[in-house]
Amino acid sequence: xxVFLGESPLGLIMATAASLAAKQLRWQLLELFPQTPMKLxxxxxxxxxxxxxxxxIRASAPSESLPPCLLTQPKESASDESLLAVxxxxxxxxxxxxxxxxxxxxxxxLPEETSTSAQAVVEAGCPLDSSEPIGDAEKHTYADEExxxxxxxxxxxxxxxxxxxxxxxxxxxxxxxxxxxxQSLRTKRLxxxxxxxxxxNCCGSDNTAAYASVCFxxxxxxxxxxxxxxxVFYHSYNSAALIYEVQAEIARSAFGLDDKFSPLPxxxxxxxxxxxxxxxxxxxxxxHADSLPSFRKLAICASPTIFAFGSExxxxxxxxxxxxxxxxxxxxxxxxxxxxxxxxxxxxxxxDVDKCMEQLSHLAKQFGLVAYDGLGExxxxxxxxxxxxxxxxxHRTEVDHMVYNSLPYGVPIPTDSVRKWLAGKDPxxxxxxxxxxxxxxxVFMDRARGRIFHYAGDWEFHGGSPDMxxxxxxxxxxxxxxxxxxLQKVNLADLRLCLTGETDSQRKxxxxxxxxxxxxELRSASHRGSAGSAKTSTGGGYIASACPKKGAKHSEKxxxx
Numbered sequence: 210x211x212v213f214l215g216e217s218p219l220g221l222i223m224a225t226a227a228s229l230a231a232k233q234l235r236w237q238l239l240e241l242f243p244q245t246p247m248k249l250x251x252x253x254x255x256x257x258x259x260x261x262x263x264x265x266i267r268a269s270a271p272s273e274s275l276p277p278c279l280l281t282q283p284k285e286s287a288s289d290e291s292l293l294a295v296x297x298x299x300x301x302x303x304x305x306x307x308x309x310x311x312x313x314x315x316x317x318x319l320p321e322e323t324s325t326s327a328q329a330v331v332e333a334g335c336p337l338d339s340s341e342p343i344g345d346a347e348k349h350t351y352a353d354e355e356x357x358x359x360x361x362x363x364x365x366x367x368x369x370x371x372x373x374x375x376x377x378x379x380x381x382x383x384x385x386x387x388x389x390x391x392q393s394l395r396t397k398r399l400x401x402x403x404x405x406x407x408x409x410n411c412c413g414s415d416n417t418a419a420y421a422s423v424c425f426x427x428x429x430x431x432x433x434x435x436x437x438x439x440x441v442f443y444h445s446y447n448s449a450a451l452i453y454e455v456q457a458e459i460a461r462s463a464f465g466l467d468d469k470f471s472p473l474p475x476x477x478x479x480x481x482x483x484x485x486x487x488x489x490x491x492x493x494x495x496x497h498a499d500s501l502p503s504f505r506k507l508a509i510c511a512s513p514t515i516f517a518f519g520s521e522x523x524x525x526x527x528x529x530x531x532x533x534x535x536x537x538x539x540x541x542x543x544x545x546x547x548x549x550x551x552x553x554x555x556x557x558x559x560x561d562v563d564k565c566m567e568q569l570s571h572l573a574k575q576f577g578l579v580a581y582d583g584l585g586e587x588x589x590x591x592x593x594x595x596x597x598x599x600x601x602x603x604h605r606t607e608v609d610h611m612v613y614n615s616l617p618y619g620v621p622i623p624t625d626s627v628r629k630w631l632a633g634k635d636p637x638x639x640x641x642x643x644x645x646x647x648x649x650x651x652v653f654m655d656r657a658r659g660r661i662f663h664y665a666g667d668w669e670f671h672g673g674s675p676d677m678x679x680x681x682x683x684x685x686x687x688x689x690x691x692x693x694x695x696l697q698k699v700n701l702a703d704l705r706l707c708l709t710g711e712t713d714s715q716r717k718x719x720x721x722x723x724x725x726x727x728x729x730e731l732r733s734a735s736h737r738g739s740a741g742s743a744k745t746s747t748g749g750g751y752i753a754s755a756c757p758k759k760g761a762k763h764s765e766k767x768x769x770x
Contacts, residue, residue, distance in 0.1 A: 238262055251678060371405050379419035383408040383426050391432035392441050395633040395640040396516040407516065411525035417594070420668050421528050425515060428600050431662060439602035439660070440631045442511035442612070442644060443524040444474065447531030447595040448579040451569060452542045456650075458688050459549060462696050463704045464654060468685050471599065471661040474509050475648040476545070479710030481507060486647050490613050490621045499619030499645065500534060508645045510619070511601060513631055519641040521617055524598060529666040531596035539581035542566065549707055550695050561695060568691045576684045577667055596666030603652065603659050606730040611647045614638060619645050651709070651720075658727070 235254035242250065249269055253262035373381040383405050387394065399407060408425055412418040432441050446453070453472035460466055460473055484507060489495065494504020512520040522532035546562045547554045566581070573580035577593025603611055605628050614622040614630060622638065624630050630638050652659040665671045665681065673680025696704070702713060709716055 234259060234262060238266065242266055371409075373409060373414070375414060375416050375419055377416055379416050381409055381412060381414070381419045381422050383412075383422050385426055385429045386433070389433040389436075391429060391436045392631055392640065393429055393432055393514040393516055395631070396514045397639050398519065398641055399516055404516075408525065412528075417529065417666075417668075421666070424528070424664050425525070428515060428662075428664070431600065435602055435660075437605075439604055440513075440608045440612070440628065442513055442601045442603070442646060443515065443517070444509055444511040444599040444601060444646075445522045445524060445527035445532040446597050446599075448533045448536070448538060449474075450531075450578045450595070450597050451573045451581060452538055452545070453597075454578075454684070454688060455542055455545065455569070455692070458685070458692055459545075459696070459704075459708070460650065460654065461689075462692075463701060463708055466654065468682065471653075471663040472597070473650060473653065473661075474599070475507070475650050476708060477506075477548075478650050478708055481647065481649050482710055484647065486610055486613055489645065489647050495615075495619045495621055495645075497618040497620055500536075504619065505536070507647055508619070509648050510615075511644050511646055513642070513644055514640055517641050517643065519639075520643040522643075527596060528598060528664070529594045529596045531598070531666065539566065542569070542581060546692075546695060549704060550699055551703075551707075565691060565695055569688075572684070572687055572691060575687075576679060576681075577670060593669075594666035598664040598666075600662040600664065601646070601653075601659070602661070603646075604657065604727075606727055607652060607658055611649065611652070612644050615643055615645045617643070 234257065235250055237259065238245075238250045238253060245266060249266060253265040256262050256265065371382065371384070375381060385404075387404055394404070408422060409418075412421045412425070428443075435441070450472065453474055456476035457466075457470055457473040459476055461468070461470055489504070489508055492504060494501040494508070498504070499508070499510070510521070512522060512524055515524050517523055518525075543559070543562060543566055544554055546552075546565060547559055550562070552559045552562055570580040570582060577595065579595055608628050608631070609626055612627045614624040614627060616622060622642075624635065624638060626635070627644070629635050631640060633640060653661050663681070669679035670681050670684070673682045675682045675686050677683055699707075705716075706712060711719065
């Protein structure tokens with residue numbers, strides 16, 4: 210019976226219960242040993258017993274990381290009162306399931322005095338990017354970096370007025386330089402309470418809010434870093450997480466991309482051959498029907514600013530739970546795997562693919578993603594937040610060829626230039642609402658053209674390292690193990706031909722021509738910018754007095770799809 214228990218429903222229930230118990234114990238230990246490396250705490254928590262875990266930590270942790278009262282204290286001395294006090298915060302932290310956007314792909318510089326638990330959590334995982342590191346190239350993981358005290362310091366004499374705290378003492382803050390221009394700060398319909406208050410109010414007041422606020426802080430700082438070169442968009446999702454990850458792994462296999470490469474919304478580049486943004490705008494899907502398969506095969510919806518309350522999916526409202534509409538995701542994922550491996554889609558002829566789909570469903574449940582069964586979508590694993598968000602950067606020379614301003618259901622809004630609109634130079638259209646993006650995958654495999662940063666509402670799935678239970682890095686390793694038997698049957702050159710519709714030499718020649726065209730466009734834009742610089746305002750930061758109060762006509766709930 211014990212041999213088969215792991216694959217039975219009872220086995221799954223027991224495994225889930227054991228996992229939750231280990232997580233609760235991990236947080237108990239983290240409260241007692243805030244300076245101890247996270248990797249050691251995780252290993253100790255796997256024992257499942259508090260006293261055993263305490264012995265493991267005492268034997269392995271540096272003495273300076275242990276509280277003085279625990280250096281010589283025998284395990285029997287841990288009082289029931291102390292355990293109860295520690296355990297009282299564990300239930301709150303289960304919702305946080307807490308510690309992109311972020312991965313070690315860029316490092317955010319914060320004032321030393323404001324380094325907090327949530328900040329350490331985000332930096333330890335920092336956004337999963339499809340490009341090389343921006344700024345310091347040093348990589349941070351939970352395994353080699355100590356977390357700061359989760360509760361802050363009781364003796365702290367001064368807390369900035371804009372910093373709030375959860376009931377457990379976690380800092381909820383949003384600290385950015387509002388004088389530095391970026392696309393989100395061009396939103397003219399910001400609530401009168403201002404940028405910081407808006408972010409903090411939308412994030413909430415629990416422990417998850419502490420993590421979420423730091424993610425949005427990093428998003429805006431990343432916007433500011435890339436302002437002038439790239440336009441930015443925010444894509445929220447939930448049930449599509451698994452197929453996005455499968456597509457990213459196929460791209461890694463075909464093009465030799467890094468494990469930290471972000472989830473990829475579209476992978477079949479050949480579907481985009483000969484398709485222009487005007488074709489997308491004039492398609493049937495852009496006539497109140499963007500759910501048509503022919504439209505969704507090419508495009509995704511997104512918001513052009515963190516404060517896009519005129520969008521169907523305002524980023525500040527969708528961080529925890531994401532956004533999605535019904536779609537046959539199981540069938541789409543199965544068809545994709547059949548297509549890239551050359552296997553017939555007919556039932557009975559795709560046994561290996563169907564076995565792979567079962568394994569993918571179990572993997573999704575294990576990591577808190579929405580799983581797919583033969584009928585559609587299954588429920589999330591318990592106590593995990595399913596929201597996922599991509600911060601998508603598209604170079605300003607590409608954006609007019611890939612994006613259009615839209616109403617709900619994909620209906621185009623006539624806009625002379627998306628680039629000028631998002632730069633705040635289109636007086637007829639506010640930087641708000643939503644867009645549709647012609648999601649050419651090859652653009653995001655070239656960091657000079659596009660970049661994607663990944664954020665997850667569930668902190669555990671955010672970044673991390675392969676040896677961290679529940680992390681995206683660990684998920685990628687398991688995903689690769691499941692897909693490898695299928696993908697290794699395909700010659701890599703044939704796989705790339707299937708994805709792009711071109712041989713390697715054809716694709717190289719085309720990319721060289723497009724790169725030359727892009728350089729020409731950059732030089733032309735530079736000359737135009739120099740000629741008009743005297744007339745251009747240096748504004749772009751947030752000025753409270755310039756933002757009118759939000760009237761009843763502009764509800765923050767946005768339009769429902």
